Amino acid sequence: MTQVVLFLDFDGVLHPDGEAALDENFRLLPNxxxxxxxxxxxxxLEPHPEVQIIVSSDWRRFFDDENLVRLLGPxxxxxxxxxxxxxxxxSQEILGEAARRSIERWVALDDHVSVHEAAKEDCRFIACDPRLGxxxxxxxxxxxxxxxxFWCRQPSFASRESEPEGCQVKAFIQRGDM
Structure with a gap:
């Protein structure tokens, strides 16, 4: 099966943006x-074992690969x-990395403003609401x-209007968020 890459941000994707994360010595806080x-x-991602993760988050600047793996848990x-x-x-960092590694099949989950702009033209960029990720x-x-x-061999998935068949949406609402 062909590899697919998920470029993954952390803040605003895996937790709300603005969560206290690091102390003054860049050690992880127990949050x-x-x-x-x-x-x-x-x-x-469970039904898609071929999806690999490349961390695009700024956390890559503070943690080595071993610690990023630990932070990603499952x-x-x-x-x-x-x-x-x-x-x-x-968005340019992601495009550059995809080109450098010759990755053709990829998506990016990110709340960065440049990704919001890129998502208007390229649906591989999935812009997250920084509060909800x-x-x-x-x-x-x-x-x-x-x-x-990628599995349906669709050349493009530009339309965000139609519901993807076989997609299990895991609605997750934290108490007190709404």
Whole structure:
């Protein structure tokens, strides 16, 4: 089966943006809200064992590969490295990394402003609401649709309007969020 890559941000995707994460010495804080949606992403990806994760998050600057794998928990076995390009807008870093590695089948989950802009033209970019990340049902649908497009041999999945067949949306609402 052909490899598919998920370029993955952490803040605003696996937990709400703005969660306290690191202390003044760049050590991880014991915040139970960090990575609160990684189990949800694990469930969504479970039927797709060929999906590998490349971390595009700024966390790649503070943690080595071994610690990123640990932080990803059940997703850690999918870890395929980090985006090595630094300094460009996030969307350009992702495009550069895909080109550098000759990755043709990929999607990116990110809340960065450049990804929101890129998503208007390229549906491989899935822009997340920084407060809801992958817990938002529309984001889950977009991810499922993007992944299913590779197996259905669809050349494009530009339309975000239709419901992808076979997509299990794992609606996840934290108490007190609404």
């Amino acid at each position: 139970p809200n960090l990575f609160c949606w990684k189990g949800l992403l694990h469930e969504i 997703l850690g076995s999918r870890f395929a490295g980090v985006v090595e390009t630094l300094g460009s807008p996030r 992958v817990s938002k049902p529309e984001t889950q649908k977009a991810l499922c649709k993007g992944l299913l497009a």
